[in-house]
Amino acid sequence: MSASSRPLALVTGASSGIGTAYVRHLASTGYDILAVARRREALEALKSEIEATHRTTVEVLPADLELDEGLSRVAERLRQGSFVAMLVNNAGFAARGRIGEMDLAAFDRMIRLNVIALAHLTDAAMARMRVENRGTIIQISSGTMFMQLPGNSAYGASKNFVTGFTRTLQAEAEGTGIRVQLLVPGVIATDFHRVAGNDLSRFPPERVMSADDLVTASLRALELGEPVCIPSVPDITDWDAYVAAEQRLSANASRDKPAARYHVTS
Structure with missing residues (x-):
């Protein structure tokens, strides 16, 4: 507790x-906030807004999670500071480009943030949560995990890492007091797309969700006990069918002989 x-x-x-959006929602539902981002000025402005409108405390921790120093500082805070009851691993960006034409420096930065930073912070949070036998982790993937879009291989793969990492983490958290949510957004109306060189106006309005609605769905899914939240999917059994298909493939992924169609016949 804080x-x-x-x-x-x-x-x-x-x-x-x-x-x-997470900061605003969590502050309104009784959480104190530890806000992490690169820009101190933006964090201080958010702190002023939240503390003026809610009976809550906001601690700002400026850190660039692409850098070893910034990542280590936040991970150490999770391990050694006052107990963090919820970790929202939201930081990330998209470096896009076709394979063979990618900006490899941007690719490296993206992997540092979307994959390595997320994994390190999750590890630090889980170490502490296991001692406390409580806590919540929200990991943000992307609907692109279901797609093979030219020019999006690196970003999509980084979010596939988030998905696979989180689903195994959920299995490891079974039987504990720790909740782990996988959140799978679609197109969200934020600056994310502008930074990635994309234009929200390319998408039909009915395909673009607000950040506020996304976070509302995520927190409601926690209340409902849904480990995977895909906010715009009307029937969660679609996810169940996806998992069932995986299980059928998994059952035959390792056998002593190739399948019959690969046998050489004379």
């Missing part, structure tokens, strides 16, 4: 978009 006795939530990428 010093105020309210549970403490750490949100990465807190200074804009989905991260800011």
Whole structure:
């Protein structure tokens, strides 16, 4: 617990978009906030807004999670500071380009943030949560995990990592007091797309969700006990069917002989 006795939530990428929406929602539902992002000025402005409108405390922790120093500082805070009851691993960006034409420096930065930083912070949070036998982790993937879009291989793969990592983490958390949610957004109306060189106007309005609605769905899914939240999918049994198909493939993924269609016949 934080010093105020309210549970403490750490949100990465807190200074804009989905991260800011999480901060506002969590503050309104009784959490103190530990806000992490690169820009101190934006964090301080958010702190002023939240503390003026809610009976909550906001601690700002400026850190660039693409850098070893920034990542280590936040991970150490999770391991050694006052207990963080909820980690929202939101920070991320998209480096796009066709294979063979990618900006490899941007690709490396994206992997540092979307994959390595997320994994390190999750590890630090889980180490502490296991001692406490409680806590919540929200990992943000992307609907692109279901798609093979030219020019999106690197970003899509980074979000496939988030998905696979989180689903195994869910299996490891079974039987504990720790909740782990996989959140799978579609197109969300934030600056994310502008930064990635995309234009939201390319998408039909009926395909674009607000960050506020996304976060509302995520937190409601926690209340419902849904480990996977795909906010715009009307029937969660579609996900169940996806998992069932995986299980059928898994059952035959390792056999002593190739399938009959690969046998050479004379």
